[in-house]
Amino acid sequence: MELFATAPLGIELLLADELRLLGVQNPISGRAGVAFQGSLETAYRVCLWSRLANRVLWPIHRFEAATVEALYNGIRAIDWGEQMDPESSLAVDFASSRSAITHTLFGAQKVKDGIVDYFRDSIGSRPSVDLVQPDLRVNVYLDLDQATVSIDLSGDSLHKRGYRIEGGKAPLKENLAAALLLRAGWPKMAAAGGAFLDPMCGSGTLPIEAAMMASDRAPGLRRLWFGFMGWRGHRADLWTDLCVEAETRAELGLAVLPEIRGYDLDRRAVANACGNLARAGLEDHVTIRLGDLTEARPSGPRGLVVANPPYGERLGEEETLVPLYHSLGKTLRTHFDGWQASIFTGNSELSFKVGIRATKQYALFNGALPSKLFNFDITEARFFVPREGEPPSEASRQQNQWLRKARHVDVNAGGAVMLANRLRKNLKLLGRWARQNAVSCYRLYDADLPEYAVAIDLYPSEGKLWAHVQEYEAPLTVDPQKAETRLIEALAVIPSVLDIPQDQVVLKVRRRQKGAAQYEKQAESGVFHRVEEGGLKFRVNFEDYFDTGLFLDHRLTREMVRQKARGKSFLNLFAYTGTATVYAADGGATSTTTVDMSRTYLEWAQANLALNLIKAGDQHQFIQADCLEWLRDALLGPWRYDLIFLDPPTFSTSKRMQDTLDIQRDHVALIRDSLSLLTAQGELLFTTNHRKFRLDREALEDLSIEEISRQTLPKDFERNPRIHYGWRIQKALQGAIGVPQNVS
Numbered sequence: 001m002e003l004f005a006t007a008p009l010g011i012e013l014l015l016a017d018e019l020r021l022l023g024v025q026n027p028i029s030g031r032a033g034v035a036f037q038g039s040l041e042t043a044y045r046v047c048l049w050s051r052l053a054n055r056v057l058w059p060i061h062r063f064e065a066a067t068v069e070a071l072y073n074g075i076r077a078i079d080w081g082e083q084m085d086p087e088s089s090l091a092v093d094f095a096s097s098r099s100a101i102t103h104t105l106f107g108a109q110k111v112k113d114g115i116v117d118y119f120r121d122s123i124g125s126r127p128s129v130d131l132v133q134p135d136l137r138v139n140v141y142l143d144l145d146q147a148t149v150s151i152d153l154s155g156d157s158l159h160k161r162g163y164r165i166e167g168g169k170a171p172l173k174e175n176l177a178a179a180l181l182l183r184a185g186w187p188k189m190a191a192a193g194g195a196f197l198d199p200m201c202g203s204g205t206l207p208i209e210a211a212m213m214a215s216d217r218a219p220g221l222r223r224l225w226f227g228f229m230g231w232r233g234h235r236a237d238l239w240t241d242l243c244v245e246a247e248t249r250a251e252l253g254l255a256v257l258p259e260i261r262g263y264d265l266d267r268r269a270v271a272n273a274c275g276n277l278a279r280a281g282l283e284d285h286v287t288i289r290l291g292d293l294t295e296a297r298p299s300g301p302r303g304l305v306v307a308n309p310p311y312g313e314r315l316g317e318e319e320t321l322v323p324l325y326h327s328l329g330k331t332l333r334t335h336f337d338g339w340q341a342s343i344f345t346g347n348s349e350l351s352f353k354v355g356i357r358a359t360k361q362y363a364l365f366n367g368a369l370p371s372k373l374f375n376f377d378i379t380e381a382r383f384f385v386p387r388e389g390e391p392p393s394e395a396s397r398q399q400n401q402w403l404r405k406a407r408h409v410d411v412n413a414g415g416a417v418m419l420a421n422r423l424r425k426n427l428k429l430l431g432r433w434a435r436q437n438a439v440s441c442y443r444l445y446d447a448d449l450p451e452y453a454v455a456i457d458l459y460p461s462e463g464k465l466w467a468h469v470q471e472y473e474a475p476l477t478v479d480p481q482k483a484e485t486r487l488i489e490a491l492a493v494i495p496s497v498l499d500i501p502q503d504q505v506v507l508k509v510r511r512r513q514k515g516a517a518q519y520e521k522q523a524e525s526g527v528f529h530r531v532e533e534g535g536l537k538f539r540v541n542f543e544d545y546f547d548t549g550l551f552l553d554h555r556l557t558r559e560m561v562r563q564k565a566r567g568k569s570f571l572n573l574f575a576y577t578g579t580a581t582v583y584a585a586d587g588g589a590t591s592t593t594t595v596d597m598s599r600t601y602l603e604w605a606q607a608n609l610a611l612n613l614i615k616a617g618d619q620h621q622f623i624q625a626d627c628l629e630w631l632r633d634a635l636l637g638p639w640r641y642d643l644i645f646l647d648p649p650t651f652s653t654s655k656r657m658q659d660t661l662d663i664q665r666d667h668v669a670l671i672r673d674s675l676s677l678l679t680a681q682g683e684l685l686f687t688t689n690h691r692k693f694r695l696d697r698e699a700l701e702d703l704s705i706e707e708i709s710r711q712t713l714p715k716d717f718e719r720n721p722r723i724h725y726g727w728r729i730q731k732a733l734q735g736a737i738g739v740p741q742n743v744s
Contacts, residue, residue: 003043005053006033010364011179015052022049040235043153044242048220051178054157057139057150065147066100068110074147075114083151084232086119089130096142097618111140135230144638155227162222163280171202172308177209183362183373184306184342190214190258195303199293201262204273206306211260211286215253218246254285259299263291294331303339311347322353329354336378346371349528357382363603368615370606402488409492416489419452423497430716440532441552443716447472452490457552459540461529465500468542470508506542534559536582537611539604549577549604553723556712557687561645562587568642571677573627578605580645582612591619597626628661631673642682646674650690663690668699675731687726704730
């Protein structure tokens with residue numbers, strides 16, 4: 001049998017490993033699941049024993065279904081009498097991706113009609129529909145207009161173990177909880193006799209899953225119904241044998257179960273957890289009690305603490321949770337020396353408040369929300385105080401020193417007065433323009449006065465105004481002491497003119513680094529802020545990176561993407577933090593693909609998408625890859641896009657890259673490779689920040705090219721028109737008369 005086990009995003013590789021342990025040979029992991037082969041016994045065993053899978057599907061037929069009629073006829077042609085009795089009940093799950101049929105309810109209706117009409121025409125009777133517990137659940141997945149028809153052997157999602165009735169406010173799904181425990185190293189800890197503690201256990205999912213895992217209890221052992229039980233090919237004797245074997249293993253496992261405890265401050269949550277524990281048959285083996293996390297204490301020399309604290313999905317909630325993470329960290333550092341800990345959160349910034357450096361972190365999804373699991377060794381060598389003073393890097397310490405000196409500068413004397421007057425003038429003119437055009441974040445000053453060679457960007461965020469200051473490195477002809485004095489004067493003037501505290505001024509110095517210093521982070525605050533642009537929300541970071549995560553000079557370019565994206569498939573190459581992807585999705589793109597080499601930036605992009613309540617799914621794909629290599633591979637595949645945004649770096653090299661990228665040298669090949677992924681009428685928006693860039697029009701003379709540099713230059717960057725260049729590029733229409741080939 002060809003089989004497919006579906007799984008939540010992010011745990012596909014874990015599921016493949018689990019299937020190997022269950023005796024599956026050569027499982028192949030893909031997006032949201034794992035394909036494998038095996039007998040009916042293999043399928044039953046996966047349904048019974050998989051802690052990670054959602055469903056086990058058995059594909060029985062594939063066919064082209066570009067139209068509703070083709071879908072109906074393809075379903076109608078299957079011999080459904082082999083799968084179910086005519087008096088049985090059925091339900092249909094239908095999903096579609098990159099296909100003509102997009103309405104899932106309508107697609108499910110046509111599949112149901114095809115099955116019913118098969119029986120009505122051949123036998124004269126028809127099955128009924130039961131959406132809750134059907135005898136047969138049929139799954140149809142339409143991708144690129146090809147339908148895959150499967151029997152759902154699980155019947156209902158396998159994360160439903162049968163023990164949970166009350167879930168609490170924000171329950172973890174059981175298979176996600178199992179994935180966290182595996183990533184946290186619980187099986188190894190349990191085998192060594194280590195204890196388990198969840199100090200914020202809610203409805204008890206983590207302690208219960210930890211007990212089932214440590215006692216070798218099959219997660220499906222207490223389920224009363226599986227999809228194969230009403231299927232015509234079901235072998236009850238085979239299933240019974242597997243269940244008897246699982247019962248024996250569970251009894252043996254309970255005899256050596258280590259200590260497992262859970263605590264929660266909510267009385268109702270504790271009551272729900274105890275009820276779930278009883279239904280799981282573990283009330284005599286696991287302890288769940290009322291208690292505050294600060295009262296948690298270790299029960300032995302080694303063990304594992306796993307917590308899933310709240311993380312504040314709404315604006316303003318994050319600050320209220322900082323004390324909770326502080327308390328959790330203090331408790332771990334004070335009392336749990338020698339233990340291990342894992343914290344699962346949808347807000348990575350809050351994890352820094354724990355005060356322990358993570359040894360590992362794993363990207364996962366909690367539903368559609370990008371989240372992370374942080375693993376910690378609780379040992380003094382890993383402790384740090386959450387950043388309240390100087391950041392760790394040498395560059396940051398130097399910048400803090402300049403900020404301290406700026407407090408003693410007289411802003412009403414010398415050149416500081418000249419700079420203050422210019423800032424007030426810009427603030428009046430650009431501030432009025434920003435208000436009239438609903439622009440929140442903008443560039444206030446860009447080395448307008450040669451003596452003060454800094455750029456100042458303003459970012460309003462949640463009631464505070466932040467000034468992000470970048471100093472341009474002075475030429476060798478300028479006295480370094482004089483350049484430093486001018487910089488300190490600027491740092492004194494900026495908070496005075498803007499009427500903000502100095503700690504809301506963040507300085508970056510753009511200087512060439514040599515050796516290992518060129519890879520040094522600016523800081524490691526982990527602090528993100530939420531800002532608005534174009535009616536959308538984005539995360540920015542002022543301290544840890546040279547750039548904040550939002551290129552302000554591309555504001556109009558992103559708006560152009562939004563205007564062009566409706567009804568189109570969109571590709572974002574060298575995507576950085578995915579801001580253009582958010583604009584495309586908001587503009588009505590039917591699908592988006594976001595490609596970048598950095599996992600950090602891709603996770604940032606996914607967070608930006610989630611911040612705007614855009615659910616990640618099949619229509620929004622994020623791919624970590626070297627864009628040059630990915631482009632070459634993509635040319636061989638079926639992917640084509642209506643709109644592509646290409647904004648490569650000027651120069652790039654990395655241990656992950658096969659080649660270096662020099663945009664002046666390589667732009668012709670890069671543009672042509674990108675155009676090969678365009679549909680016939682598609683558009684490529686190509687931009688670059690290379691100040692001396694020259695487009696090789698002669699090498700691209702067969703294309704339709706329109707320069708858009710001026711029309712994508714925002715008013716606040718008009719003082720520096722070379723900030724970026726841009727072109728709109730299309731394939732020239734073959735045989736067309738009067739099609740412009742090079743429009744400048």
